[in-house]
Every structure is written in structure tokens, then in C-alpha cells.
Amino acid sequence: xxxxxxxxxxxxxxxxxxxxxxxxxxxxxxxxxxxxxxxxxxxxxxxxxxxxxxxxxxxxxxxxxxxxxxxxxxxxxxxxxxxxxxxxxxxxxxxxxxxxxxxxxxxxxxxxxxxxxxxxxxxxxxxxxxxxxxxxxxxxxxxxxxxxxxxxxxxxxxxxxxxxxxxxxxxxxxxxxxxxxxxxxxxxxxxxxxxxxxxxxxxxxxxxxxxxxxxxxxxxxxxxxxxxxxxxxxxxxxxxxxxxxxxxxxxxxxxxxxxxxxxxxxxxxxxxxxxxxxxxxxxxxxxxxxxxxxxxxxxxxxxxxxxxxxxxxxxxxxxxxxxxxxxxxxxxxxxxxxxxxxxxxxxxxxxxxxxxxxxxxxxxxxxxxxxxxxxxxxxxxxxxxxxxxxxxxxxxxxxxxxxxxxxxxxxxxxxxxxxxxxxxxxxxxxxxxxxxxxxxxxxxxxxxxxxxxxxxxxxxxxxxxxxxxxxxxxxxxxxxxxxxxxxxxxxxxxxxxxxxxxxxxxxxxxxxxxxxxxxxxxxxxxxxxxxxxxxxxxxxxxxxxxxxxxxxxxxxxxxxxxxxxxxxxxxxxxxxxxxxxxxxxxxxxxxxxxxxxxxxxxxxxxxxxxxxxxxxxxxxxxxxxxxxxxxxxxxxxxxxxxxxxxxxxxxxxxxxxxxxxxxxxxxxxxxxxxxxxxxxxxxxxxxxxxxxxxxxxxxxxxxxxxxxxxxxxxxxxxxxxxxxxxxxxxxxxxxxxxxxxxxxxxxxxxxxxxxxxxxxxxxxxxxxxxxxxxxxxxxxxxxxxxxxxxxxxxxxxxxxxxxxxxxxxxxxxxxxxxxxxxxxxxxxxxxxxxxxxxxxxxxxxxxxxxxxxxxxxxxxxxxxxxxxxxxxxxxxxxxxxxxxxxxxxxxxxxxxxxxxxxxxxxxxxxxxxxxxxxxxxxxxxxxxxxxxxxxxxxxxxxxxxxxxxxxxxxx
Numbered sequence: 001x002x003x004x005x006x007x008x009x010x011x012x013x014x015x016x017x018x019x020x021x022x023x024x025x026x027x028x029x030x031x032x033x034x035x036x037x038x039x040x041x042x043x044x045x046x047x048x049x050x051x052x053x054x055x056x057x058x059x060x061x062x063x064x065x066x067x068x069x070x071x072x073x074x075x076x077x078x079x080x081x082x083x084x085x086x087x088x089x090x091x092x093x094x095x096x097x098x099x100x101x102x103x104x105x106x107x108x109x110x111x112x113x114x115x116x117x118x119x120x121x122x123x124x125x126x127x128x129x130x131x132x133x134x135x136x137x138x139x140x141x142x143x144x145x146x147x148x149x150x151x152x153x154x155x156x157x158x159x160x161x162x163x164x165x166x167x168x169x170x171x172x173x174x175x176x177x178x179x180x181x182x183x184x185x186x187x188x189x190x191x192x193x194x195x196x197x198x199x200x201x202x203x204x205x206x207x208x209x210x211x212x213x214x215x216x217x218x219x220x221x222x223x224x225x226x227x228x229x230x231x232x233x234x235x236x237x238x239x240x241x242x243x244x245x246x247x248x249x250x251x252x253x254x255x256x257x258x259x260x261x262x263x264x265x266x267x268x269x270x271x272x273x274x275x276x277x278x279x280x281x282x283x284x285x286x287x288x289x290x291x292x293x294x295x296x297x298x299x300x301x302x303x304x305x306x307x308x309x310x311x312x313x314x315x316x317x318x319x320x321x322x323x324x325x326x327x328x329x330x331x332x333x334x335x336x337x338x339x340x341x342x343x344x345x346x347x348x349x350x351x352x353x354x355x356x357x358x359x360x361x362x363x364x365x366x367x368x369x370x371x372x373x374x375x376x377x378x379x380x381x382x383x384x385x386x387x388x389x390x391x392x393x394x395x396x397x398x399x400x401x402x403x404x405x406x407x408x409x410x411x412x413x414x415x416x417x418x419x420x421x422x423x424x425x426x427x428x429x430x431x432x433x434x435x436x437x438x439x440x441x442x443x444x445x446x447x448x449x450x451x452x453x454x455x456x457x458x459x460x461x462x463x464x465x466x467x468x469x470x471x472x473x474x475x476x477x478x479x480x481x482x483x484x485x486x487x488x489x490x491x492x493x494x495x496x497x498x499x500x501x502x503x504x505x506x507x508x509x510x511x512x513x514x515x516x517x518x519x520x521x522x523x524x525x526x527x528x529x530x531x532x533x534x535x536x537x538x539x540x541x542x543x544x545x546x547x548x549x550x551x552x553x554x555x556x557x558x559x560x561x562x563x564x565x566x567x568x569x570x571x572x573x574x575x576x577x578x579x580x581x582x583x584x585x586x587x588x589x590x591x592x593x594x595x596x597x598x599x600x601x602x603x604x605x606x607x608x609x610x611x612x613x614x615x616x617x618x619x620x621x622x623x624x625x626x627x628x629x630x631x632x633x634x635x636x637x638x639x640x641x642x643x644x645x646x647x648x649x650x651x652x653x654x655x656x657x658x659x660x661x662x663x664x665x666x667x668x669x670x671x672x673x674x675x676x677x678x679x680x681x682x683x684x685x686x687x688x689x690x691x692x693x694x695x696x697x698x699x700x701x702x703x704x705x706x707x708x709x710x711x712x713x714x715x716x717x718x719x720x721x722x723x724x725x726x727x728x729x730x731x732x733x734x735x736x737x738x739x740x741x742x743x744x745x746x747x748x749x750x751x752x753x754x755x756x757x758x759x760x761x762x763x764x765x766x767x768x769x770x771x772x773x774x775x776x777x778x779x780x781x782x783x784x785x786x787x788x789x790x791x792x793x794x795x796x797x798x799x800x801x802x803x804x805x806x807x808x809x810x811x812x813x814x815x816x817x818x819x820x821x822x823x824x825x826x827x828x829x830x831x832x833x834x835x836x837x838x839x840x841x842x843x844x845x846x847x848x849x850x851x852x853x854x855x856x857x858x859x860x861x862x863x864x865x866x867x868x869x870x871x872x873x874x875x876x877x878x879x880x881x882x883x884x885x886x887x888x889x890x891x892x893x894x895x896x897x898x899x900x901x902x903x904x905x906x907x908x909x910x911x912x913x914x915x916x917x918x919x920x921x922x923x924x925x926x927x928x929x930x931x932x933x934x935x936x937x938x939x940x941x942x943x944x945x946x947x948x949x950x951x952x953x954x955x
Contacts, residue, residue, distance in 0.1 A: 046193045046254050047221045047234040054193045054252050060177035063164035070162060073175035080174040080190055080256035082266050097133035100280070101287040102333045109328045112321045113773075120917075124777055128334060158189040161250075178253040184448060186244045191260040192251030194218045194236045199247035199434070199480035201449055205374055206241045206681040207261065208232050208606040213245050213449050215481055231657060232261070241682055246434055246448050247480070265682045278674060278692070279361035279732070282808050283336065286739075289809050290328060297750070298324035304757040319769065323753065329742045329776070339734050339788035343727045351715040352724045353698065359710040361735075362693045364728025365674045366599060367801045369721065370665055370687065372679040373605035373612055375700050377619060377718055378581040382450040384458045385545065388536055389421045389575035390529070391518040396461060399582035401437060401444040401453055403460040416463050420520040425574045426464045428550040429455035431473050432490040432501040451548065454579050473499070477562040487512070491555070491562050498555040500567050506537045506576065509549035516573040525573060537576060544614020545578035583619045590719035591620045598800035599725070602651060602668075604661050606683060609654035622650045631655045635663070643667050661687035672804060678721065680705055695721055722797075730792040732802065737787045737876045739808055740817050744872055745775055747822025748829040748865045755830070764849035766833040770918050771862045774908060779866045779901045783873040786894035790877055821875065824941070825868040828934055832864035833857050835930070855921040859909060863923065863931050866905050870898050871935030875942040880949055883939065 046054060055061060065073070097103070106129040113122035157168045161179040171189040174180070180192060188202070194216055201213040208231075217235045226234060238251055240262040257263055302320035305311040311319065340357040347354055354360055374380050379400050387394040387407070394414065398405020406413050407422075416423055435448025437456055446453030459466055473492035481488035487504030502509060510533060516525045540547050551571035559566065594601055601621045605612050609629040616622045628646055632655040635643065644667055653664060661677070665687045668675045677687045680697035682705065688694030689708040696709035697716040706712055713720045752766035836857040837847050848854040873894060878886055889895055908914050910922055923931075 047226055047237050048223065049193070050220050051193075051195045051218055051252075054195070054254075058177045058193075058252055058254060060179065060252060062179075064161040064179040065175070065177050066163050070173075070175050070178065073177060074173060077175055077259075078257055079172040081172050082257065082260075082263050094133075094137050097137045098129065100333075101284045103129055103133065105287050105291055105328060106333065109324075112324060115321060117318060128777070131334065174253055174256055176253050176256060180251050180253060181248070182238070182244050182251060183248040184244055184246050188238045188240055188242045188244065188251070190240050190253045191255035191262075192238050192253050194238060195250045195252050197236075197247065197249035199478070200244065200249040201246035201481075202238055202242050203245050203450075204232055204239065204242045205380065205606075206243075207239055207683050208681070213451070216249065217482060218249070245450075246452075262682050265685055277356075277358040277362045278365045278804075279336075279358045279735075286332075286808050294324045294327035297327055301753060301757065308757055309761045323750075323769070323772075327746055327750075329739070332739065332742065335738045335784050335788050336735055338785055339731050339738070342789055343731045347711075347724050347727050350723045350727075351713055351717065351720045353712040353714055354724075355710055355712070359693055360724075360728050361731045362674065362728065363676060363711070363721075363725045364730070364732045365801055366676045366693060366725055366728070368600045368602060368668055368673045368675050369594065370602050370604050370661070370668070370675060370677040370691065371621075371718065372681070372684055373603055373607055373615060374581060375680045375697060375716060376584075376678050377587055377603070377621070378583055378615065380450075380581060380700065381446075382454040382546065382579045383582045384454045384577045384579040386540070386578040387422065387425065387458070387575060388540075388578065389425065389518070390516055390533075390573075391421050394422065396458060398457075398461060401446055401457055403437075403444065403457060405461045407458070407462045414462065421517055421574065422462065423464070424517060424552065425550050425577075426455075426459045426462055427469060427473075428501040428552050428574055429503060429548075429577070430459045430464060430466050431469060431475075431492055432488060432503055434478075451546075451579070455548075455577070458577065479562065479564055479567060485564065485568075487568065489564075489568055491567065498557075498559070500553050500555055500562075500571070502551045502568060502571055503548050506534065506547060506549040509551050509571070510534070510573060512568045513551050513571045513573040515570075517575075522572055533573070533576075540576070540578040541610065542614075543578075544611045544618070545580050546611075548577050548579075550574040550577070581615070583615070584717055584719070586717070586719040588619050590722040593722045593797055594725075595620070597725070597797045602647075602653070602664070604653040604656055604664060604677075604687070606656055606681075607654060609652065612652050612654045616652050622652065624650070626650060627652065629654060632657050632660055635660050640667055644671055647671065657683070659686070662690050665690045674801070674804070676721070676725075678718070680716070684708075726792055726797055729796050729801075730790075733793065733796070733879070734788050734790050736808055736813060737790060737879075738784050740813050740821070741784055741787060741869070741873055741876045742776070742780055743809075743813070743817035744821035744825060745780060745865060745869055747818050748825040748868065749775065751826040751830060752833070752861060762847070764847055764854060765858075766830070766861045767858060767865075768919050771858060771920070774862070774918055775865060775869070778908075779904050780869060782897035782900045783869065783894055784897070786891060786897040787873065787876060789893045790891055793878060793881055795880075820945075821872050824938060825865060825872065828868050828938075829861050829864045832930070833861040836860045836927075852921060855919055856923070859920040859923060860927060862918075862920065863905060863909070863927070864934060866901060867931045867934040868938060870901065871938030871942075873898065874935070874939055878946070880946055880953075882943060882946060884943070 046057075049057060059069075098107075106125055110122040110125040110129070113119070113125060158171050158174055159181040160167060160169050160174070161181065162169075166181065174190050178190075179195070180189060182188065182200070194200070195218055197216050197218045200216040202216055203213050214233065215235065216238060220236060221229070221234060229235070232239060238249075240255075240260040255261075255263075258267055298320040301323045302316050305316035305319055306313060337357065340360050343360045344354045344357060347360065371377055381400040383399045384396050386396065392409055395408050396405060397408070408414060409419075414422065416426075433452045433455060435446055435452035435456065437444050437453060438447055439445075444457075446456075456466070473494050475490060476493055476498065477491040479487075479489040479491075481504065485504075486508040487502055489500050489502040492499050492501060502512065510525075510530055513525055515522045516529065537547050537549075551573050553571045555567070591601060603612055603616050603621055609631055613622070613627060613629050616627070626649065628649050628651045630638075630646060630651060630653050632653075635653065635656070638646070643664070647664075647668060653660070656664075661679075661684065665675050665677055669690075669692070674693075675691045676693040676695060677684070677691035678695040678697075679685075679688055680701040684696070685705050685708040688696060688705060688710075693711065694709040695711045695713060696705040698706070698712045698714040699716045701709075701712065701716075711724065749767060749772045755763045756765045834842065837853065840848060840853045848857060874883055874888065877883060877891060877894065908918050909920050915921060
């Protein structure tokens with residue numbers, strides 16, 4: 001059951017009956033869910049109730065529900081499952097691949113070809129469309145299957161008490177009112193109110209993004225305490241999807257399934273409607289542009305054929321339809337799909353799993369990355385970096401939980417036997433500790449608190465013999481950490497004495513200290529020294545480090561009662577440790593690459609502002625002093641206009657709630673940015689879904705985050721995002737290279753028809769419609785596909801992202817295709833046509849309009865265009881870099897495509913039934929000699945142009 005929103009009573013137990021209405025929960029999940037999303041969350045109301053009042057409000061009892069009650073509530077409330085976003089049926093996903101604007105254009109082109117009497121051509125176009133759609137669907141299906149394999153967030157079973165008996169039940173069968181037993185290592189299976197807690201600590205990073213554990217107790221809270229604590233920080237509440245890292249406890253289930261905070265964020269994510277990717281929008285625009293060009297050209301040729309050449313209307317119409325089909329790039333869609341698919345495969349080898357092909361190019365267009373901190377930019381592994389003692393300071397190398405590193409003093413490695421003060425600090429920290437390290441698949445992991453784990457790693461680096469010390473100092477008792485006194489004490493006994501070892505916040509530990517340890521001596525702790533210790537603590541805090549203080553005392557022989565008041569006094573202060581969640585490997589280099597590529601990085605985290613700013617400076621996310629740190633509370637008070645003004649500066653968002661991350665992404669998109677959002681927790685999911693490209697962590701990521709994301713990092717490394725961005729930019733560049741390649745052939749294909757029409761038929765048609773189509777659907781295809789595999793050009797990540805206003809078919813591409821490459825190819829093709837006629841006696845004799853000479857002339861025109869395209873495909877491989885620097889033979893796919901192109905041309909020329917279909921004939925040896933030389937001048941002329949371009953840029 002989830003309570004309706006209510007005012008907080010002074011005595012929570014006294015008003016519980018008024019708040020509940022009935023003893024048994026009967027409200028449906030959907031009905032309760034509507035009431036939960038305000039900052040005064042209904043879930044929070046449970047925190048104000050005593051344990052007895054909570055049981056009463058939930059209609060439960062200390063012995064738990066009976067089996068019959070649990071069955072009834074399961075029927076009323078439904079299973080404890082997070083409902084996935086309604087999935088599009090596989091049929092619709094399959095059909096979508098055949099219904100894009102470009103696909104529709106190809107279906108239409110096939111129909112036009114059939115109407116024009118070219119049935120085989122129409123079938124070929126449809127086959128290309130069909131194969132491309134199936135290939136695209138298969139790629140998406142494989143990505144979704146791989147994503148499903150990563151969904152391993154929630155536990156399978158929970159330990160509950162029902163009817164006074166402990167039993168294991170499936171997590172999905174939990175109901176409100178159940179009593180669930182928790183212990184270290186368990187995932188919390190539902191939202192709940194703690195009835196009992198024994199030294200319980202929970203990792204809530206999946207909800208909050210914070211790497212620090214939260215201490216939990218069963219004591220009810222007041223409204224003032226709840227407001228001061230902040231969201232998800234209630235000490236007596238636990239939430240689904242979080243993990244117990246220490247201690248044990250019993251929780252009363254207050255919410256299940258979609259009625260949990262976990263479920264509500266999932267529901268919020270499901271409401272986000274995914275927009276078209278930038279590439280999809282570009283292809284739609286390109287389709288409209290090409291359609292207009294093709295139909296305008298077709299109309300012009302129809303009018304010219306009827307009124308200039310006086311062709312019959314029917315023949316003119318068929319001729320115009322053929323020209324329309326000729327100007328439609330039938331190979332564009334399969335090439336785009338192949339280019340994206342190849343990038344997906346490359347990215348999979350670089351630890352990035354892409355769920356949707358178009359997401360690859362979206363990454364390349366990204367202008368802003370909204371990145372979570374914990375687990376994304378950092379390792380989510382607390383690491384002690386410095387140890388400060390009144391008698392000296394120590395540096396600690398190595399990061400994470402791997403026992404690799406050393407402790408140094410003044411640049412030299414320490415000998416622990418010569419450092420009595422450090423030995424005592426390690427003893428206090430390691431023996432006042434309930435955690436341990438274990439090796440899982442060759443990697444060291446912490447079982448328990450990250451803070452305690454970092455102390456154990458420090459002890460290992462300092463060569464502290466923990467097993468031997470544990471044998472010498474036997475544990476007698478423990479005073480667990482609590483959020484009020486912020487200390488923890490363990491009582492240990494060796495052969496000579498009994499000791500109290502204490503650690504915690506410096507102010508709380510110093511309050512219990514009267515002396516301090518320096519060079520093995522215990523001296524009085526003066527007010528001046530206290531202030532010096534606090535000043536050192538502040539210096540560490542400003543650096544964004546987390547500080548723990550350590551103290552101890554020897555107990556008297558008659559001290560046998562170990563209470564807080566009796567034990568935690570007259571302590572001897574030892575020193576401080578300063579720790580930090582270390583940056584991930586290669587993250588600094590990756591962030592610098594983003595800066596070089598003019599991609600902004602905005603840290604959006606649930607962590608504290610000071611810590612976030614320190615990490616941001618350390619890894620290079622922000623630079624200089626002009627940095628704005630905005631907290632969740634401050635963001636709530638901002639208007640959208642104020643938020644956008646702040647987004648124009650270097651900015652860090654700290655203590656963010658899920659809705660706020662979503663709001664940040666939305667405002668960036670409205671500012672014209674293409675946004676990539678990263679994260680691993682449930683709290684990141686709405687922003688991941690809203691962003692142009694959502695990137696989830698595959699190892700630490702939650703189900704909800706993975707489902708919302710477009711891409712999953714299998715190594716959780718931010719650097720993999722930068723690699724993916726590079727691939728995305730390469731994909732877009734290669735699509736543009738392909739577009740340039742196929743468009744330039746349209747010019748030499750069109751010029752023969754223009755000569756025919758504007759000479760009023762005096763120049764017979766140098767190239768037939770079927771020959772034109774043999775280029776578009778035949779010889780051009782494989783070299784064009786080879787361009788899809790072109791590697792990344794140097795300098796790709798040194799340029800800013802393309803502007804939204806910059807389209808695939810822009811002025812530069814159009815000019816280069818039609819007025820540069822196309823012009824040279826047109827001159828060469830026309831020269832080839834007249835060359836054959838010149839050998840046959842032109843101009844003394846009229847140009848041949850039929851017979852062997854005419855067939856030879858059109859064949860030579862076709863072959864000249866094909867060999868011109870061979871030169872052009874090499875020219876299109878690079879934008880500015882010299883082909884000779886890249887390597888003529890470096891792209892084996894292009895070489896293979898060229899070989900196939902020549903083979904196909906030979907088939908069209910020499911196979912009889914193809915000769916008949918395409919109006920071709922065999923060429924002479926001297927014709928081949930002429931053709932083979934065509935690519936050489938084309939390549940050399942282009943190399944000269946690129947050289948002049950590079951020289952101008954250098955100047």
C-alpha cells in the first residue's frame with residue numbers, strides 16, 4: 001500500500017488510522033501512482049510513521065501477512081514487476097524499414113520503370129529495396145537481442161516472513177505489507193519502511209547517482225528532518241533497485257512494481273516520445289530534394305522531346321519516365337544502411353553496443369554531452385589518495401580496489417616499521433571495519449562499504465599485515481555508525497589491553513578527543529591544534545576529497561560495558577585520510593578530444609556541488625574559474641529562460657532529480673543542440689530517452705537505463721563514447737562521399753540527352769535510358785559501397801560538429817558533383833562518343849543513328865562514364881587529404897568494387913543477350929587503351945585542386 005499525501009503528525013502513531021482509511025491495501029497500482037510525483041512524495045509519508053503505525057497502515061503485523069492475504073493482494077496489486085515501455089511489434093519494426101521516404105521513393109521508381117516498359121529494371125529496384133529493408137531489420141534485431149542479454153538488474157528471490165515463518169518467494173510475488181529480511185549483498189526488491197536495522201548501509205547510486213553509501217535506521221523522522229535530508233535520503237526508507245552493502249534489517253513493503261520510485265521513473269521514461277534522428281531527417285530532406293530534381297528534369301525532357309524534337313507524346317512520356325528513374329539514386333539507401341551497419345560492427349569491437357543504426361550518425365552530430373559523474377566519468381570506487389598525520393603527510397598511488405600502488409613520504413616509499421603513527425592509523429581503520437575484498441573474474445571488488453574498502457586497500461599498499469593483526473586483536477563489541485553521531489567504534493582486545501578504535505567525521509571525532517598522537521608520543525590536544533586539524537580538513541574538502549578522521553584509546557581494566565557514552569571519550573586523535581572516486585582510465589584524454597572537436601561536456605550528477613566541481617576541474621570537463629555550479633534546489637527556482645542563459649556558460653549540475661535532468665536535456669535541444677546523455681542509474685533513464693542519443697552503462701547500468709538508451713557501453717567507459725562519436729562523424733562523411741559519387745554520374749548521363757534534344761535530333765542519343773540505368777543500378781553500386789568502409793580521415797575530431805543547417809546535399813556537394821567531377825566526366829563521355837564517330841568518317845559523314853557504328857558509339861560513351869567513375873571513386877575517398885598519402889590500395893573494398901565494375905561492364909559489352917538488352921557491342925583493343933587512361937588525368941587534376949586547398953588553409 002502507498003499512503004495518500006498527508007500532513008505530518010506530531011505523533012506519527014496517533015494519526016495513522018486517519019491516514020490509512022482501511023487496514024488492508026486495495027487501491028490499484030495505477031490509482032496510487034498518480035499521487036506520487038510531487039516533491040512531498042507519498043512515499044516520504046511513510047518515514048514519519050513509527051514502526052507500529054507503519055504496520056497498522058499497511059494492514060500487516062510483526063509476523064507478516066498470511067498466505068491467503070498475500071495471494072489476495074497479489075491479485076489486487078499485480079506482480080512486483082517494472083513494466084517495460086510498450087514495445088513496438090516486430091511486424092511494425094519490420095515494416096518501418098520499408099516505409100521511409102527514401103524507401104517509398106524507390107517503390108515509386110520501380111512502378112515508374114514497369115509503366116515505362118522496363119519490367120526487369122522495376123523488379124531490380126524493388127529487390128534492392130527489399131534486401132536493404134531486411135538487412136536493416138536484422139541489424140536492429142541483433143542489437144535488441146544483445147541488449148536483452150544485459151538485463152540483469154533485479155534479484156530473483158526475496159526472504160520474507162509470512163505467517164511467522166521465514167520463506168523465500170519470487171520477487172515478482174512480493175506485495176504491500178510483506179516483511180522482507182535484508183542483509184549485506186542483497187538488492188532491495190521493493191520500496192519499504194524499515195522496521196529493524198542493524199548497522200545497515202545501502203548504496204542508492206542507482207537512484208541518486210551518489211557513490212557514497214547511506215546509513216539506514218528504523219527510527220521515524222519528523223517533517224523538518226525529511227526536508228533537511230533531501231530526496232531519497234530518509235533514514236528509515238529503502239528503495240527498490242538499491243543494494244545493501246553492510247549490516248542487516250527488516251523492511252515493510254510499502255510499494256511494489258510501478259508504484260515504487262523505481263517504477264515511477266520508468267513510467268516517466270515511457271512517456272517520452274522518441275524523435276527522428278538527425279540522419280533520418282537529413283535523408284527525408286534529401287529524398288524530397290532528389291525527387292524534385294528528378295521530376296523537374298523528367299518534365300523538362302518531356303516538354304523538350306515533344307516540342308523540340310517532335311517525338312510522339314507516348315514515346316516522350318516513356319523517355320521522361322526513364323530519365324526520372326535514372327536520376328533517383330537507387331543505391332543510396334543500401335549504402336547508407338551498410339555504412340551504418342559497418343560502423344555498428346566497429347563500435348561493438350570498441351565496447352559500444354548500438355541498438356538503432358541511425359544512432360551511429362547521431363553521435364557524430366552531437367554538440368553537447370550531458371554526462372553523469374559517478375560510474376561514468378569516475379570508477380565508483382573510493383580511493384584514498386592522501387594520509388595526513390600531525391607528524392607528516394603521505395601520498396598514495398594507484399586507484400580503485402586493485403592492490404596496486406605504494407605509500408610514499410617526501411617522494412620515498414615508506415617502511416611501515418619506521419612509521420608508528422601511520423601504523424596506528426591503519427590499525428584503527430582496518431580493525432574498525434566490517435568489509436572485505438574479494439576477487440571476481442580476476443578483478444578486486446569490495447563487499448561492504450566503499451569507505452571501508454578503501455581503507456583495506458590502503459593497508460595493503462602500506463604492507464600492513466591485516467590477517468596477523470586480526471588474530472592479535474580479537475573483536476569484543478561494536479558501536480555501529482549512525483547518522484547523528486557520525487562515528488563508528490569497534491572494541492578489540494590483545495594480550496596486553498583492550499582498545500577502542502574510532503573513525504568518522506572530523507568534527508564528531510575531535511569532539512571526543514583530548515590528546516593526539518605524534519611521532520609515537522601522546523600529547524595534549526590544544527584549541528589551536530584542533531583548529532589546525534580542522535583547517536587541514538577544509539583544505540581537503542575544497543579539493544573535493546572525502547575525509548575520515550581516526551582516533552583510539554586504551555580502555556581501563558574495569559571498563560566492561562561498551563556503550564557510546566562510556567566508550568567514546570578521551571580519545572587520542574591519530575590523523576585523516578582523504579579519498580576520492582578516481583576518474584576512469586583514458587577519460588582525461590577522451591574529454592580533451594571532445595574539447596578539440598568543439599563538443600561541450602556538462603556534468604549532471606546527484607553528487608554534491610563541491611565534489612562535482614573538483615572532479616570536473618581534475619579531469620578537464622571545466623577550465624578556469626568561470627564555472628557555475630547549480631544545485632537541484634536552485635534549478636527548481638529557475639525559469640527556462642534563466643536556465644538557458646546559464647547553459648551558455650561552463651556549468652555543473654549537482655544534486656539533480658530525474659525530472660531535472662530531463663528538463664536540462666529538453667532546454668538544450670530547444671537551444672538547437674544535439675544532445676547525448678549518459679548514465680547508469682534509474683534516475684538517468686528519462687534524460688536518456690529524451691536525448692538525441694542516450695548512452696547507458698552496460699556493466700553497472702540498470703534495466704530502465706538500458707531500455708531507455710540508444711547505445712550501451714559494455715565497458716562503462718566514457719572514452720568509448722568519444723570513439724563512437726568519431727565513428728559517427730566518419731559515417732556521415734562517408735555517406736556524403738557516396739552521395740557525391742553517385743550524383744556526379746548524373747551529369748554525364750544527362751548531357752547526351754541534352755545534346756540530343758537541343759540539336760533537334762541532329763545528334764542521335766549518345767546514351768540510352770537502359771545504359772543510364774546500368775550505371776546507376778549496376779556499375780556504380782559496388783565502388784559506392786566500398787566508400788562506406790572508408791576509414792576516418794585525419795583531423796575528423798579536430799573539427800566542430802556539423803551545423804543543423806548543413807545538409808547532406810549542400811552547395812559544396814552540388815557544385816563538386818555537377819560543376820567539377822560531373823563536368824570533367826561529361827567532356828570525357830562526349831569526347832568518346834564523337835571519337836568513335838570521327839573514326840567512322842564524321843564530320844564528312846553524318847553522325848550514325850543506327851547500326852554497328854551507333855552501337856559502338858553508345859557503348860564507348862557508357863564505358864567512358866564507367867572509367868571516369870573509377871577515377872572519381874578514388875577522388876571521393878578523401879575530402880582534403882592526398883590520395884597518395886592515404887594509399888591508393890588502402891581501401892580493399894573500393895578496389896574490389898572497381899574490379900567488379902569492369903567485369904560487369906565487360907559482361908554488358910560481350911554477352912549477346914545483354915548486348916541486345918542494353919544496345920551495346922564489343923570494343924576494340926584501341927578503345928580499351930583509351931578507356932584505361934581516363935582515370936589518371938582525373939585523379940591528377942583532383943590532386944592538384946586538393947593541394948591548392950590545403951595550401952590556402954595553411955595560409
